[in-house]
Amino acid sequence: MKKIFLLLTFFSVLNSQAQQAENIIIITTDGFRWQEAFKGMDETLARDKKFNQNDSSYIYKKYWAENESERREKLLPFMWSILAKKGQIYGNRTLGNKVNNANPYWFSYPGYNEIMTGYADTLINSNHYPANPNSTVLEFLSKQTKIKGKVAAFGAWDAFDNILNEKRAGFPVVSAFDKVGGKTPTERQKLINAMLADSFKPFHEEECLDVFTHYGALEELKTNKPKVLYISYGETDEWAHAGFYRSYLDAAHQVDAWIKEIWDFVQNDPQYKDKTALVFTTDHGRGDLTKAEWTSHGPHIKDASEIWFATMGPQIEPKGEMKNDTQLYQNQFAQTMAKIMGYKFEANHPIANEIPGVAK
Template sequence: MVGQFLIYNNMKKILLILILFSAVITRAQQAENIIIITTDGFRWQEAFKGMDETLAKDKRFNQADSSYIYKKYWAENENERREKLMSFMWSVLAKKGQIYGNRTIGNKVNNANPYWFSYPGYNEIMTGYADTLINSNHYPENPNTTVLEFLNKQSKIKGKVAAFGAWGVFDNILNEKRAGFPVVSAFDKMGGKNPNENQKLINAMLADSFKPFHEEECLDVFTHYGALEELKTNKPRVLYISYGETDEWAHAGFYRSYLDAAHQVDAWIKEIWDFVQNDPQYKDKTALVFTTDHGRGDITKSEWTSHGPQIKDASEIWFAAMGPKIEAKGEMKEENQLYQNQFAQTMAKIMGYTFEANHPIANEIPGVVK
């Protein structure tokens, strides 16, 4: 009897240890931070297939520099081409996370909204709701609740949310007046009323910079370094960064610049991820989401410069994520149909929350979060 009691007692201890160990592992796998990155109007065609040879050869689009484009981005093999263009996306993100949207193998991601341009797309990404009332880039403050605003209301995250966007309209898209977190967009000054020395330098360069997009949008380099400084100094739990040059150069018909802008965004994401993985607060506790607001034309090659409901394939987009609780499945190759309105709840679930608001919210993407 004594022996049986000792065996029973030992089994109870072992079971308790296993339960505690399991709880520690679960906590370690939970994402405590999330970095959400978008690059405006970047096509799935380049994301999954790399440089488009037809566009690179076209004198209307190659900026009289096809030799540069070929030297930097061309390879006979499609997988090599896409990795030349988006090295981090394919060498790290694809191996450690999940990437959706390669339509050549039937894996489809689309806008749910019917407009296929920026404000409706960003609203859909951030609110999980394809609101048909948001039908203009000049729409005023967003009446819908974003997942960023929702997360900022959570006790463990409140005051630790920040957003940086090259496009000035993000003040309205994210409803900065109501949301309760800083939205630094276009030519807003970095650091608020008390910028540090790095932020002062960024602000001075921003004010004196070349402004190809006038006052509506700054160059991505300023958005990037402003966001990176925020990451280093204020250590947000939730950080959103929106780059814009992929869309601007595409509208201009500058294919070389469009590719360069995408390539630079990929390099900047690597820089952010390298910092994250070498910082105790973020290392192995941070998720990364990468996507776009809309697609562009491709069926008619000359329509690659455009998007909107008149361009029949401009709703075709993509989505990528990696981090704690996100299984490393790589490029998703099964036939499937996902929609942009699923992104918001997916991001909330990655952080361990269920996104709720006074408007419809689509369910998360199945299988992203373990």
């Protein structure tokens, strides 16, 4: 009887170890509203000639459905057909499930700092703030024995060099028009670099189109097999600022498709299959109480601090869309990501506690 008990205990320990996430992929899409994430296309904005780019028929055909659940799945099919079934999605304020920025600024650098450091640092009050003095969870993870040398970050916006403090961090941060592949790029990376250099630059030199960030990160995933990969897409914010609602929806839809592409690769690769967690979120919200303010964010927009958070992976219970009445904050994301990987994030600044009930 004792032998059977010991054997069962042994296999239970093995099973527990096998379930621990060994890799994590963190994805953000800039300034994407919870309203579209949970409700799909906004009919008022789609009808408005100021925002629909004179193409409401295209928007309706591609994204409209009378049923809210169908509508959001049309916009974000991977999020609502896969992630919602296998993971947890927070931030549907209609159900009382609230997620907000803890920082008072509600724009990008402070938001990304809060996501990555677990600290809503009020000194970081500009998108042009210099190198981040705070330690990120990526930097912390990169110092762990099992992860060292296996962290990489890709961002469409050039500010990520400062947000993640590349000079101090000890891992590569490929932002905007940086070349991918380092000193020994693959043929595919050489092609990505050539296309990036010759590409259309609607956001000038500060930000590249998301397609280059995506394929640079995907090639990194396939070639160097990082254990921690961060990808930040930016077009959702850029098209919203421009007032281009069709392009904003298309950008979000494309990000969802790219996440599916990444996840399909992950689930067919021996290093990653059933050993990888996914986190998907945003840096800030946008206006909605006044519909015309959907293009904007910042402390002058009352509801621009309203955000969302989604995750799935080993030891993350598949609870789906969270419907409990609760209040969470962006500064809880960093410790949550560390715990998903089996660590406690520590730094020389305050770090908020993790979101309860995400990682076992």
